[in-house]
Amino acid sequence: MTESDRSADSQPLQLKKASLDKDLTKIVHVEEATRFVSQRLFAPGLALLFLAIAGAFASIYIGAQPNAIFIIVAAMLGGYMALNIGANDVANNVGPAVGSRALSLVGALVIAAVFESAGALIAGGEVVNTISKGIIDPSLVPDTQTFVWAMMAALLSSALWVNLATYIGAPVSTTHSVVGGVMGAGIAAVGFAAVNWFTMSKIAASWVISPVLGGIIAALFLAFIKINVIYQDDKIAAARRWVPVLLATMAAVFSCYLVMKGLKRVWKPDFLTIVAIGIGIFILALALLRPWVRAKSEGLENRNESLRVLFHVPLICSAALLSFAHGANDVANAVGPLAAILHSAQSGDIATKVGIPIWVMLIGAVGISLGLFLYGPKLIRMVGEQITRMNPMRAFCVALSAAITVILASALGLPVSSTHIAVGAVFGVGFFREYYTSQSKRRQAYVKKHVRYPSPFPDEKPTQEEVTRRKLVRRSHFAVIIAAWLITVPAAALLAAAIYAGLTLFR
Numbered sequence: 001m002t003e004s005d006r007s008a009d010s011q012p013l014q015l016k017k018a019s020l021d022k023d024l025t026k027i028v029h030v031e032e033a034t035r036f037v038s039q040r041l042f043a044p045g046l047a048l049l050f051l052a053i054a055g056a057f058a059s060i061y062i063g064a065q066p067n068a069i070f071i072i073v074a075a076m077l078g079g080y081m082a083l084n085i086g087a088n089d090v091a092n093n094v095g096p097a098v099g100s101r102a103l104s105l106v107g108a109l110v111i112a113a114v115f116e117s118a119g120a121l122i123a124g125g126e127v128v129n130t131i132s133k134g135i136i137d138p139s140l141v142p143d144t145q146t147f148v149w150a151m152m153a154a155l156l157s158s159a160l161w162v163n164l165a166t167y168i169g170a171p172v173s174t175t176h177s178v179v180g181g182v183m184g185a186g187i188a189a190v191g192f193a194a195v196n197w198f199t200m201s202k203i204a205a206s207w208v209i210s211p212v213l214g215g216i217i218a219a220l221f222l223a224f225i226k227i228n229v230i231y232q233d234d235k236i237a238a239a240r241r242w243v244p245v246l247l248a249t250m251a252a253v254f255s256c257y258l259v260m261k262g263l264k265r266v267w268k269p270d271f272l273t274i275v276a277i278g279i280g281i282f283i284l285a286l287a288l289l290r291p292w293v294r295a296k297s298e299g300l301e302n303r304n305e306s307l308r309v310l311f312h313v314p315l316i317c318s319a320a321l322l323s324f325a326h327g328a329n330d331v332a333n334a335v336g337p338l339a340a341i342l343h344s345a346q347s348g349d350i351a352t353k354v355g356i357p358i359w360v361m362l363i364g365a366v367g368i369s370l371g372l373f374l375y376g377p378k379l380i381r382m383v384g385e386q387i388t389r390m391n392p393m394r395a396f397c398v399a400l401s402a403a404i405t406v407i408l409a410s411a412l413g414l415p416v417s418s419t420h421i422a423v424g425a426v427f428g429v430g431f432f433r434e435y436y437t438s439q440s441k442r443r444q445a446y447v448k449k450h451v452r453y454p455s456p457f458p459d460e461k462p463t464q465e466e467v468t469r470r471k472l473v474r475r476s477h478f479a480v481i482i483a484a485w486l487i488t489v490p491a492a493a494l495l496a497a498a499i500y501a502g503l504t505l506f507r
Helices: 003-062 068-088 091-099 105-123 144-168 174-189 197-230 235-262 271-297 304-347 358-386 392-412 418-439 441-450 464-469 475-506
Strands: 127-129 353-355
Touching: 003 068, 003 358, 068 144, 068 174, 068 304, 068 358, 091 105, 091 304, 091 358, 091 392, 091 418, 105 304, 105 358, 144 174, 144 304, 144 358, 144 475, 174 197, 174 304, 174 475, 197 235, 197 304, 197 392, 197 418, 197 475, 235 271, 235 304, 235 392, 271 304, 304 353, 304 358, 304 392, 304 418, 358 418, 392 418, 418 475
Parallel strands: none
Antiparallel strands: 127 353
């Protein structure tokens, strides 16, 4: 056989190989596309499976009852709300710790899930208010069927609003979402006379009080740390003097916070008892932390970065305690309307407080944890990394401010939002850094003495665009979050009214 004949015979073989390679490449692309789509569908698929299981749980526990379908649907709506609480609200507790690198994202998810569930199941309480914050008068509701429809509309509307807020990356108050939903459904069902407008005015005032107070307290603590530790010549000596005091303050505050908020459904001590607990914990913590800080600071360089290690463990503890208290309190946002629907459907009356069966609490606890794992990372990164840059000292100020603000507000009887407080504290830290950087002569002298790089603008003034770019708080996130806060109650109310009007068509 000649060389030309062999070449002619090999050409079909080469064509076949080329065709096979193309087919295999197409298959690989199809597999990659399928894998990508399946990953995107994994979270909603698992969420839908959870809702189906919640409905099945409800059907098993209630059995064959006349209003069983209402309870099953309500259980699925309660599970949907719990998923959204986990996706949106929990980020405030662990976001700063993640942003400061004190916790990894996976570690934060595990800690938050465990302590959220523990708070809900251990300290969530056996009784819950059926109507959030007492904003409508149940005596004006004409019958139980109207009440059940209204609660279902409130639950669905608040869950949908929180879902939308999570999608656009805005941390909102789930409590305010439920308040708006209950108000809108109450107005649609009974009229404006059913709403307690004085309570609503207090809630509206909390929109301003919560973030401003949280921001001010966080900024004050950051100013204290900067002046007394960061900008001292001997940082290690300053840290040994003040860090134990700061950490003992945190231990005392969080002990009081845990008693007042995390355990309030199972134990209600008086004010003097809470104060005594705080003082006792402060003294004990100070005695234990002084040698701990001294040992931890041995061999550290005299640099700001060296000090951050002293705040890692306290931040992990604060994330756990905030998550526990949040689970104990905010699980009621998911199971409160569900428990109200269950009671009304079974007993035929409307009660202001009802007991919570364990299966109802399980739906809330598992739903919050699952929502956190499936959709929580987006908001955790938003709160911890994208609003302003975090380090352990700033995250410490945010966590401590959140606990102190909630305690002060509870003592004054103000209905504040933990979401608004925590995010307001993040904004407060960022805006204080902007102000301190531009105004502090001490800081400028420190930079001139210690920083070894030339100014980026030695001969000319920076442009306005450059000034805006170098801001320490991202203005776009600030605008979106504030707008979401302002419209949460009215948006949830309008949505609830529309849903109630739609549901009544099937009565």
